[in-house]
Amino acid sequence: MLLRSLLLLLLIAAPTLGRADDGYRLWLKYDQLSDAGLRKAWQGQARGIVLESAATPTLQTAANELQLGLQGLLGQPVAVGNKAGGKGQIRLRVAPNPALGKEGYRVSTQKNGLEITGPTDAAVLYGCYALLRHVQTGQRPGNLSLSSQPRIQYRLLNHWDNPNGTVERGYAGSSMWKWYELPERIDPRYQDYARANASIGINGVVLNNVNASARYLTTEYLQKVAAVAGVLRPYGIKVYLSVLWAAPKVIGGLPTSDPLDPKVKQWWTARTNEIYKTIPDFGGFLVKANSEGEPGPQDYGRNHADGANMLAEALGQHEGVVMWRAFVYKANSKGDRFKEAYQEFQPLDGKFAPKVLVQVKNGPIDFQSREPFHPLFGAMPRTPLVLEVQLTQEYLGFATHLVYLGPLIKECLEADTHTQGPGSTVAKVVDGSLEKHSVSGIAGVANIGSDRNWTGHPVGQANWYAYGRLAWDHTLSSAAISEEWTRMTLTREPTAVASITQVLNQSRNIYVRYTTPLGLHHIMGQSIHYGPEPWLSQSARPDWTSVYYHKADSAGLGFDRTARGSNALALYAPGVRQLWGNPATCPPDYLLWFHHVGWKQQLSTGRTLWNELCTRYYSGADSVLWMQRQWEQAKPALDPELYTDVASRLRIQHREALWWRDACVLYFQTFSRQPLPSGLTPPTRPLTEVKEIVDIYQLR
């Protein structure tokens, strides 16, 4: 009997041979709707698809995707044709409609059935995905009327992918771009990647790392880039390239890369013309210059505007744009990195050519788990600013911690810059409405790699999804998106959906609590940006240490950025300055970003700083156990492989939350010299032991 039981167990655990739900399909899961009534209701509406406009590749793609989705969801054949044929036909039609902009769609109920229209074929494609989403999330047909247009024009993914197949700060395998195989071999993933992006409205991708190789500008590589562009084009997606500022020297044989040198200008113009000969709808350039050792116009005494404008000129009459990153900071142990991008870029406002957008990270430091919005937002009214957010979890637990980023992105978008009075949100700066720009952009640093499920952590897919949805419409709520994603990707069973979305929606706050509560920032393991290392005091640059940021001493904790300190607060509009400048009104979540607070100082929460700090570290780590329970509750509704995958990662997350908690509490206790608040059990391991762990992860 025992043997039989063992064998039975073995059979259950038998190799799945890749047949389980391995996450490859992302949220585009066109499995048959289990609710027969719902299925029937839709079946009558979807007997066929009629192409009423000329079948461009994009329109054909739209019809094809709609057919694929509806056939799967409804379990019936759905024919595609170009002639209306009775009731229940879904008509796709390109038709001008000033109310929809260039990319907006309308899905409406007409006499003979549903109609999906838009002013361009890409708009119709977006409409098809909107209808599929509607069906897939379990909505009823009713008198259907869906209409939406994007609020931001350039909705990009930035890949930090290197030509050697590695991904800078990538945690989902290697790069999905197989440069050695291109242009001859087109990996089938490219098309599925395009489908996923188009389904959430992403219309541009930068293929390579901002720490760029010049090779992409060579004729050899442009052939490869063109092959990728060919796959993405029918999905309404343009390719962009990050460029190495020194390219004219490195591959052009010129002695200089000075943007004002005529030969340099000429070289860029010639290269740009060749790019457009090869890729007529090329999107444009992304540039990281004079930042973290990258070359740039300052090497020749020029400024960022000189550089960006020269590239804009090279683009000439072509449609492409220049996205010039404002992520710059100089090593200065007496300075405040917080202020440096502002100081370099704000004075250039008004100096950039019309084709230039300046790309600004959400916060002033570098993708920390919580940052105040970047002070450049609202401070460069004559320059369109691209918001750059990071989907790959460089500082948020890689692919092992479950952190849904919807709340983080929304927090930035909804932040009020007060630059033109209350309500001057970052979203309104970015979408161009506040400062009346005709171009607007947003960029998400991709969390996508060659891993079968694309993002390593299955819930990383939700971050790709949420980014796309917010890039399209930043007024959507983070919770609505997490529910939508869950219903499309994991399950439509209501209690499981509730259980899972609670985890997602709380996850970012929980991560902040057990790593960097109360506005702590940049205290993670050096170089790898993983695990706690608040004691780090020596590094290649002062602003790459932890002590630079937390300033712990016997008196207290936090970076004084008021007028008594670095005065970084002065970069913000008065409305912000007043709120954040006073420790009593500064939200606890931002407190240590701006104030050096005494250990015994009482906070608005009613606890002293020290007690509040400890409480947050402990409750944060404990909350991971809550996440585990919530996930377990959803188990019956989930694919077993997927359930186990996330459950395992949540166990890692709890182990590492304790690592963070113990490291930070024990380390900061050496300054506070106070016991833990009552009710909290002190760590059982000494600080020396915790310190060793992060070193291990930094060994060659």
Added chain:
Amino acid sequence: MLLRSLLLLLLIAAPTLGRADDGYRLWLKYDQLSDAGLRKAWQGQARGIVLESAATPTLQTAANELQLGLQGLLGQPVAVGNKAGGKGQIRLRVAPNPALGKEGYRVSTQKNGLEITGPTDAAVLYGCYALLRHVQTGQRPGNLSLSSQPRIQYRLLNHWDNPNGTVERGYAGSSMWKWYELPERIDPRYQDYARANASIGINGVVLNNVNASARYLTTEYLQKVAAVAGVLRPYGIKVYLSVLWAAPKVIGGLPTSDPLDPKVKQWWTARTNEIYKTIPDFGGFLVKANSEGEPGPQDYGRNHADGANMLAEALGQHEGVVMWRAFVYKANSKGDRFKEAYQEFQPLDGKFAPKVLVQVKNGPIDFQSREPFHPLFGAMPRTPLVLEVQLTQEYLGFATHLVYLGPLIKECLEADTHTQGPGSTVAKVVDGSLEKHSVSGIAGVANIGSDRNWTGHPVGQANWYAYGRLAWDHTLSSAAISEEWTRMTLTREPTAVASITQVLNQSRNIYVRYTTPLGLHHIMGQSIHYGPEPWLSQSARPDWTSVYYHKADSAGLGFDRTARGSNALALYAPGVRQLWGNPATCPPDYLLWFHHVGWKQQLSTGRTLWNELCTRYYSGADSVLWMQRQWEQAKPALDPELYTDVASRLRIQHREALWWRDACVLYFQTFSRQPLPSGLTPPTRPLTEVKEIVDIYQLR
């Protein structure tokens, strides 16, 4: 009509959503046999599986795999139990049998049905895979009797995988070992990896790069290693680790790593004991020391034997062994790298402890597409030598060139060292029979990564397969293995099998022809080891250039390794020396390895060196077109996605074969100053243009 045709086309090209044959299953394809008669013949033999011995995890695994395979292949349920139940039962039984060694199996026809026996549970597992292979390749049952035992004891894969997820010289995505996820999360791939290895008899894997991180020896990482070991154990596979020689300093806090220092010895002993506490069946250590900048005992004035023996002592009574690599060479522009490993290691013969095996690459340089066998084989009769071959195609076109390595591995195994008279083959040195060693080993540097199909190029799977089969039984023919692999993995359709195996069997010779014919070697692009760069004359080390090796001048081409030159030939036994030392008897394939030959010198082929060289470059490149045609002929019998994948890579291969051809012919022509032989069309591009390409692939 046009529209309809276009739509039809689209439907055919519709996203496959991962349902095509993506290569994940490797050769373990248990699809139903299409031949009904054959199926029926086997069905009667496989009604059930009976475990006659105690159900150890390995025996359970064996039963489970056999059940999975037979159910799939035969399309009938196959029950597993522990009681005989009528006819057609396959009995699994562990029983001592001196004739089978420790791992040999016997599959035999008994009165009541088939029986699979072996002296250990692992042996029975191998027997199950042998039976499955027999069924899967389409053999008839007949009076079945299969019996085999491995000729080599340690049959290892060496992973050059780094802890950050990259793979040194890996071309199939990132590392499959997800160290950040371990030990909590066990990627389902680990089990499928174990299945694949066990099916070909691999019984050990070194998890990490020989350029090793010390982190694997920490308690933190040993937990992770133990989790992997737990997955591999039921499949008869042990884990090994590469160790960093400086570990006692880097993680042990000691001031030295001197192998004779008592504290260092103590540290290694303590670490080793902890390893065995965590992983009781740990396999042992692999060491790259004092090679290419790695630390080693020579840093303290000790030799390789001092280092290896200290580790052997640390292993003490534990079962593990030390595999100490002989891949060493010092930078010396006047020397000959060919001789250096010999000079360092041969004098140490007899000085190594019994637990030490010395691991020697197949050739004296570094995994070139063709090398003479390493002169150490046969020259260290008192030391068991592990043969190290490379499956990842570092110098053989990465994952874009189709190169089946069976012939390369066989060529080395069958090479006659003459050290104990004719017939003293490398195989007999390695399997221990020539020099009467009780231990023997072979190592394949893995070509496995996280890519869905494991090896990047689908035919890369054949190299993993062939390595395992030859490690088990080096007397198998390379052609028999390629046919077996093709029938298991691609198709059993006879004309397609013939067409494909011709490609496989010729592919290595073709690659040699268009890259390094006639014994040219090490003329590839620097650092990346891709593409041609015969003109390379400056590098960080003289022996990392190309001119160091080909010695082209106005007189001729090739490295004179006779007594007039470096005299590396003196390292070989007289029988070899005589054959290779005379240009007239030296096989043309090895000619330029040993001789500087005049451009107008007539070769045994009837052509002058220059004409033969050009002819080989041209015919090699042309042969890729032949490969394409052969592959196309097999198309009807192949999965469409797989067909397209390989067809695309063959197009890359032809483009790059022309790149090699043009680069080498044009470059060497600057020395030979002769026209191409008649009938060959000179390259249409100038040398300057070809030279630029390899530079592009070497840019940051």
